[in-house]
Structures are given as C-alpha cells and as structure tokens.
Amino acid sequence: MFHDGYELPEFAAFDLLTQPGGYETLQNYYRSYIILARANEVGFILESPTWRASRKWGDKLGYSSGDLREINRKSIALLQDLRDIWESGKTDVVISGCIGPRGDGYNVSEKMTAEDARKYHLEQIETLSETQADLVSAFTINYTEEAVGISQAAEAAGIPAVISFTVGTDGRLPSGQPLGEAVTTVDQATGNGPAYYMINCAHPSHFKGALNNEEPWLKRIRGIRANASAKSHAELDAAVDLDEGDPTDLGARYAELKNQWRHFNIFGGCCGTDHRHVEEICKAVMSTN
Secondary structure, eight states: OTTTTOOOGGGOGGGGGGSTTHHHHHHHHHHHHHHHHHHHTOOEEEEOSOTTOSHHHHHHHTOOHHHHHHHHHHHHHHHHHHHHHHOBTTBOEEEEEEEOOSSOSSSOOSOOOHHHHHHHHHHHHHHHHTTTOSEEEEEEEOSHHHHHHHHHHHHHHTOOEEEEEEOOTTSBOTTSOBHHHHHHHHHHHHTSOSSEEEEESSOHHHHGGGGOSOOGGGGGEEEEEEOSOOSOHHHHHHOSSOOOOOHHHHHHHHHHHHHHOTTOOEEEEOTTOOHHHHHHHHHHHHTTO
16 A cells, blocks of 8 residues: 555555445555465465544544444455455355454553453454454454453354554553463453454564464464564664565565464565565465475
C-alpha cells in the first residue's frame, strides 16, 4: 500500500473498501501473494483488512457500529471470492478475520481488564463468526489481559482464535513481560484457549534469543510475521522513510528459525515487508524441508 501511494487513515486498510476502486485494489494486493503460494504449492492464510475495524477505531474514522459490521462482512466476502478462484488441491486456503488491539500496537495504552477486553472485542468477533471466516487472528497484542479477553470472546462466539504478540528488541512484550510468561499466562487463564500463538512486529534478531529454550510454551508458537527492519519500535515511529531492510537476509533468518524449531509452519511479513520479502521467506523456508 505504501508503494502504491495509498493513504490509510489510522493504518485502517478496511477504509479502502469504501473508496472508489478500493475493492479491486485489495483483490490485486492479495492476488500477488496467493499466486506465490500456488506456485510453491503451499497453504495460504488470507488475512482480512479488518485490523482496525473495531469500535474505538471506527469512532475515530467516522464509522458507526452498523458500518463496521458491514465492513467486516464485506472483507470476508472479498476473501471468499479469492478462495473460490484460487484454492487448489495443493494450496489449501484458510480465511482469517484479523482483529487488532484497542490501543497502540507498539505501546501499552488504555490497558483493559480481561473482562473489559472480552466485551470490547466480542462485537467484532461475533460479526466475523457469522461469516465464512475459519478463525480470527489478533495481531500486535502487547499485554496479556487483552489476549485473554480476545480468547474468551472467540470461545463465546464459537470460532477459533490466534494470538500474535508484539515484542521489542529484547524479545519481551511492550508491557515488559517475557514472551514465554505471556503465553503461559494466557493459556492458564483460558484453558489453552488460543489455537496457537504467533510473534509479530519485530525483526528476527530481536526475538530469536527469547526462543532459545525447550520449555513447553514454545510448542504453542506456530507462526512468525517479522518486520523488514531491525530498528526498534521507537525508531520506526520516528522514521520519515520506509525501512525495507534486506529481503534475502530476512528470508535466511526465517530459515534459521525453521531449522531450529521444526513445528513453526506459518510464515509471513509485518511492517515494511512486501511481496519481495515474502517470496524470499517462502524460498528460504521451503529449502529447509
């Protein structure tokens, strides 16, 4: 979206669905990645552009609750159209309803109790559960109470949930909690509610050290969506230019992770990545098989 010159208010990709040509723009965006998956005969997760399509962000952008329900439904319908066209016997396609934090993804702000988080996220999760979404995935979650509430809301709505934690350059959540402790805390509070966990929004050099153990919680991590840049969150927030990093180096770092932790099986990109990075990641990870 950055390369194509699109302005996304509050980083809300769903806003494109209300703009002329926006639906087609998103289709083209997804298509470039699903073609890559088909060419390599791997499975693919279509993640909806609804990371900001919850009540707080909708209010900031002038969307009513009814508008947001329609946006969430339309987002999944877009992905269903793509799955109908592109799924094949060698490329299974899963549809995920993407949800994001009520606050900032890099910093712990407006911290909620688990119950408050359950109530807040239930509205969007219930809407997504009534669509063709196979699961919901919560990205850039940076403290455990919100993760617990999301998991509980998904259980109430009858849809599997994935929790993806933001980590900093020290491999800890922005709340300061170690990654393993966060995973264990959420599992204990929800009876192992999340289907699995992921790590997002950090460079592999930031969190690899946090994974150097054989503790049981590590088996609950299944996916990685890393940043292209090795800069800290503070540096990225202050940056005026996009740091695209090195796609080939990023792919090699993913291969190292896959070689060390063979149960990791979901790989994608986060901030600063585009189709070049994902292609390098795919090639590198496939080479480890």
